[in-house]
Amino acid sequence: xxxxxxxxxxxxxxxxxxxxxxxxxxxxxxxxxxxxxxxxxxxxxxxxxxxxxxxxxxxxxxxxxxxxxxxxxxxxxxxxxxxxxxxxxxxxxxxxxxxxxxxxxxxxxxxxxxxxxxxxxxxxxxxxxxx
Amino acid sequence: xxxxxxxxxxxxxxxxxxxxxxxxxxxxxxxxxxxxxxxxxxxxxxxxxxxxxxxxxxxxxxxxxxxxxxxxxxxxxxxxxxxxxxxxxxxxxxxxxxxxxxxxxxxxxxxxxxxxxxxxxxxxxxxxxxx
DNA sequence: AAGTTACTACGAACCTCTTCGTTTGTCAAC
DNA sequence: GTTGACAAACGAAGAGGTTCGTAGTAACTT
Numbered sequence: 001x002x003x004x005x006x007x008x009x010x011x012x013x014x015x016x017x018x019x020x021x022x023x024x025x026x027x028x029x030x031x032x033x034x035x036x037x038x039x040x041x042x043x044x045x046x047x048x049x050x051x052x053x054x055x056x057x058x059x060x061x062x063x064x065x066x067x068x069x070x071x072x073x074x075x076x077x078x079x080x081x082x083x084x085x086x087x088x089x090x091x092x093x094x095x096x097x098x099x100x101x102x103x104x105x106x107x108x109x110x111x112x113x114x115x116x117x118x119x120x121x122x123x124x125x126x127x128x129x130x131x
Numbered sequence: 132x133x134x135x136x137x138x139x140x141x142x143x144x145x146x147x148x149x150x151x152x153x154x155x156x157x158x159x160x161x162x163x164x165x166x167x168x169x170x171x172x173x174x175x176x177x178x179x180x181x182x183x184x185x186x187x188x189x190x191x192x193x194x195x196x197x198x199x200x201x202x203x204x205x206x207x208x209x210x211x212x213x214x215x216x217x218x219x220x221x222x223x224x225x226x227x228x229x230x231x232x233x234x235x236x237x238x239x240x241x242x243x244x245x246x247x248x249x250x251x252x253x254x255x256x257x258x259x260x261x262x
Numbered sequence: 263a264a265g266t267t268a269c270t271a272c273g274a275a276c277c278t279c280t281t282c283g284t285t286t287g288t289c290a291a292c
Numbered sequence: 293g294t295t296g297a298c299a300a301a302c303g304a305a306g307a308g309g310t311t312c313g314t315a316g317t318a319a320c321t322t
Binding site for chain 1: 271
C-alpha cells in the first residue's frame with residue numbers, strides 16, 4: 001500500500017533560496033548548492049549543509065546517500081511550491097482576491113508590454129481550460 | 132526638516148492578521164482587535180496587546196495614547212503593504228515573473244468568470260496608465 | 263603508513279516569533 | 293477610602309530559524 005506522506009510545510013526564506021538553486025540545477029551536492037548560493041551572499045559550507053539536513057527531515061528535499069557526497073533534490077516541483085506560496089499569500093494578505101494580488105504584483109515593479117501580452121494570453125488559455 | 136523614517140519591515144503571519152483587522156476596522160483599541168481576532172481563533176487579550184506593542188516598536192502601527200485605552204492604527208495603507216508582500220514573493224519565489232505568480236494564484240483556487248473578466252479589465256486599465 | 267583533503271554529523275549560540283501569567287496603574291462606584 | 297473593573301507593562305518560557313565551529317570519518321596522495 002502507498003505510504004501516506006503529508007505535504008511538506010511552507011519553506012522559510014533561507015529554505016526557499018536553496019530550493020531555487022535545486023530547481024534550476026537539478027539534483028546537486030551540498031558543495032554545488034553552496035557555490036551557487038555563494039554568488040549572492042557569503043555563507044559557510046556547513047550552514048548550507050545543516051539547512052539541507054533539516055529540509056530533508058521536513059520532507060522539503062530528498063536525499064540520495066549512495067555516494068559519499070550525498071545528492072539532494074527538491075521533493076516537490078517548482079510549480080507545486082509556487083502554487084502553495086501564491087495561494088497562501090492570496091489567502092492571508094489579499095482575502096482571496098486575485099485581482100488585488102495582481103495589482104500588488106504589477107505595481108511592485110515595472111512590467112514590460114511583452115509581459116502584459118503574456119498575461120492576457122495566459123488568461124485566455126486558463127479560461128479555456130476551466131470551461 | 133522631515134524625520135527620515137525607514138519603511139517598516141515585512142509583517143509576520145500573526146502581525147498580518149492584526150493588520151487585516153486594523154485595515155477593515157480603522158483605528159481600534161486592543162479590546163476591539165482582540166474581539167475581532169477571537170472570531171477566528173481563541174487568543175488571550177494580552178497576546179494581542181503584546182503583539183501590538185511590538186508592532187508599534189517596529190513601526191507597523193501607530194499608537195495614540197491620549198485615552199486610557201490606547202488607539203492603534205496601521206501605519207501603512209493596505210495597498211502599500213500588499214505591494215510589498217507581492218513584490219517580495221514575486222522576487223523570492225517567482226524570479227520576478229508576474230505571469231508565474233498569476234498562474235500560481237489562479238491554480239491555487241477556483242476563480243469565477245466574473246473575476247477573470249475583472250482581471251482583463253484591470254490589465255487594460257493598467258496598460259493605459261503606464262503608457 | 264602518514265598526512266592531507268573532502269565530506270557528514272553534531273551541538274551550541276543567538277535571534278525572532280508567539281504566547282501567556284503576573285504585576286502595576288488608573289478610574290469609578292460604592 | 294476601599295474595592296472592583298479594566299487597562300498597559302513587564303517578564304519569561306517555549307518553539308523555530310539561522311549560523312557556525314568542531315569533531316569524526318572516509319578517500320586520496322605521496
